[in-house]
Amino acid sequence: MSTFQSDFLNILSSRGYIHQCSDTAGLDALAKDRKITAYIGFDCTAPSLHVGSLVQIMLLHWLQQTGNKPIVLMGGGTTRVGDPSGRDESRKLLSVDDIENNKRGIQQVFARFLQFGSSGNDAAMVDNAEWLTKLNYIDMLRDIGRHFSVNRMLTMDSVKLRLEREHELSFIEFNYMVLQAYDYVELARRYNCNLQMGGSDQWGNIVNGIDLGRRMGTHQLYALTSPLITLASGAKMGKTASGAVWLNADMRSPYEYWQFWRNTEDADVGRFLRLFTTLPLDEVARLEKLGGAEINDAKKILANAATSLLHGAAAADEAAETARKTFEEGASAEGLPTVGVTLGEGLGILAALVQAGLASSNGEARRSIQGGAIRVNDEPVRDDKLVLGEALLKDGSIKLSMGKKKHVLLKPV
């Protein structure tokens, strides 16, 4: 459905990034002339972003690729308030120190997807703490607050849902949308920003910004949101057994990241190739037609492409090779997650499982053994009193596995 004049909207539309847009035609005209300066806000609620934010990052990526200017807005200020959108319960207020730490952790990932600099359509990174923390309460109420109707705020989904479900919504959270709206105006004034993008749950917040801009006399502002990405099975994307799929390499290794994509459900392969890789669409179309076991090849390509984008081609190749050795040859591979252990007099299997992170307690480890899930050097373990000693070392490590997919190398230190 390539009905747009601009590369930007054509790509977004054909790859499945668009959920809602405030004025498609107006935006298309701007994009055609490469006159869009768009921002997306990222709150600093964790030390790393996770795959849930990847769609947003890709939006900025394509924006820049099509000649427009991206702004990454770090929510150093708004995170101190807390966004109630899409949440049933208020989250704990984070300390300012934590927020700053999180911000540093999050920032690093963008360099992989965007070209930063100070010329042309180089990307910029800004922190809304810069202006939000300087606001004075009375001045803010008079300058900004008077433009907001509480009647209307109460109808916003983020607020309405809390009220309907009879869940607490604190006053500080109630203010979040005001601050986000103001961010948009501030960015419009400072950087000539004219588009805010975000996940579909941000629609209300973004539109508030547009309204505020009109009342405060900015140029015309636009909104564009991406769909909430769920798995074909209906589950929210990005949560796995071991928690969120973090983007930072020190929180989730390239190998584990590769595995995450390798394990994509069949029904999601095509959609994910479009959203999370930059492969040409005709190639994607070919791959998603693969049926039966052949679709595994498509999943490998997805894993390679997605891992390359985030960690670089070398890391992706290495992860692919580790996976190939582990799963296709059944061998022990260097690239598997490694845990340092002290063998000394011998290490009990239960303790080893706990140290390797495969079990959270001795009891859980014992149950896993009783359930037949554990293997040492690919030999099934039935005895929970087994002691690991140096005799089991192979190439300097012991391969400890739980189930088919979880493998850890124990290395003596």
Next chain:
RNA sequence: GGGAGAGUGUCCCGAGUGGCAAAGGGGGCGGACUGUAAAUCCGCUGCUUUACGGCUUCGAAGGUUCGAGUCCUUCCUCUCCCA
């Protein structure tokens, strides 16, 4: 300020007559089947050096009782109604 109700296995929902490590479900993990998929079926899902044992769990603290998630008191948090 007055009145009514609710908080259960630290992932979530949720039953619970004084004998309860506590029903059931979801989720998760493992196994079988496959293709490192989905669906389905089966097992496990508080801790504890392995124990028909011990310990710690039902918002918090006390109390009654041989014995308390269950009864009593006080407190905390949330919701609703009235002001």
